[in-house]
Amino acid sequence: MSPKTSVHNADIAAAFDEIADLLELEGANPFRVRAYRNAARVVGELQLDLAARLAEGGELPKLAGIGEDLAAKIAEMGATGRMHALEELRTHFPAGITELLRLPGLGPKRAAALHDRLHVDSLEDLKRAARSGKLREIPGFGERSEQKLLEAVEARLTKSRRFKLAVAAQYAEPLARYLGATVAGSYRRRKETVGDLDFLVASLDPAGAIERFAGYSEVKEVLARGTTKASVVLASGIQADLRVVPPESFGAALHYFTGSKAHNIAVRRLGMALGLKVNEYGVFRGTKRIAGATEESVYRAVGLPYIEPELREMQGELQAAREGTLPTLVALADLKGDLHAHTSATDGRNTLREMALAAKAAGMQYLAITDHSRHLAMARGLDATRLARQGREIDALNASLGGIVLLKGIEVDILEDGSLDLPAEALAKLDVVVGAVHGKLDLARDRQTRRVLAAMDSPHLDILAHPTGRLIDEREPCELDMAAVMRKARERGVCLEINSQPDRLDLNDVHCRMARDMGVTVSIDTDAHSVDGLADLRYGVGQARRGWIGKEQVLNARPLAALRRALGRKPTRVKEAS
């Protein structure tokens, strides 16, 4: 087989991560492990498709943290679809062992102990061992960790496998291009994770389209194959369905396969009330097709204006459509800049200058540099002195670069008592202060809420970053009274961030809608840790759109002058935090 096109950056990243896991279990040199982890992150974030580049006979670009050895492993995987070193390592351990490491509170040392002493090799094994009370008998474990692990493993086992939107995109986009297809389903609705991929092709030659689909180089297994539809599993494990319809049905089919199911049912019901039949082939009066070539025509036939895919969740969109009050959703092109980004001064990988040039190339008017503050030791967070020095560097760059303005900022830690991790004098000199909770994510709800509300009472805080701290499928959101946070945000003129990192998407869609309904301004930011991270903005935009948010409610949809006015005009402190 020629798997050249079937390897994506996400696959290479996953292989490196798995090697890192297995090396850790073996007790390998931690710096070697870190090299693999770092490489996984670099490759995973990269916008350039490495295997495609290699397949075209191109050279691997020089990437920071990828030396001779790792480059050879990437090349091997690009050429063969496999990585020998990984397969060799796998033979040292049972297959399920790495999923244990994904559990919070379980690292390589204790996972190895479980394996060695209890033969726990999978989530199922762990559940049994924890239930039988055997875990607590192992040194390093106790009653409490037994209980916590049991909860974690049960939560994990009840979740079906879904792919994060940005990962799914790596598989969906090349296949859509290959087929000349549109991706429908929850992918088109920009849900944060997707279960499978739905492709739609308008063609008078369905057999040819099906043939081409089944012959795609990444197809691992053909589950079903008919004359107008087929289902396959791709090498990545994601299921892909193709439906082929004639052009006159394309809009109806696109509507049908975009969903959500509840939205479709409601639209069909509207049609029925008008004596119409709505299905994936069109809108029919009796046997006469009266609409279906475009989605607009389908909606028009049932008496509605076009409804954007992100809104089709039965969250009031039909009523709003009837009343003519559908929102005009924010679009990527509306955003004028980014207010949360890191540099190599802390845990970013690119310099100030590189970030500035990349933001300019991406068409941004401004980019706020918001490195971490001192409390985040792991990131070598900035103290007031280093922050001031960075400010001078920014002044110099702003004087020399054209076409992009760097704003001076900080991602300041919100400490456990709600105070900010830098002195007020230092914060007062900045253009924008982004505050975030990093440690102590597991405080009880009332304490966590008090902490965040107190931080928002600071006259310096402009934006509350990734408000819940969740990591999709990895870490639960912290316990927070979001309604109280939103009320405080509105009262204090603090913006809530929609963090665009594909692992975060925090605020999530529900909270975005809440912010919209409560009139809270949001800021859609990348939290980029590299120049490639700037491209994640579209994922934040997707969540904002799912939350009905329009550009007037987005801080960084404002041009620079208006942004500066907004940042400078905060309500005065209303009352001290108690």
Next chain:
DNA sequence: GCCGTTTTCGGCCCGACTGTTTTCAGTCG
């Protein structure tokens, strides 16, 4: 395993927290 040399070896972001220990290893960010 990478990197940058002080050029072929030695350093590599490190402090806080937790539950377990009784002085700290493991985990996290």
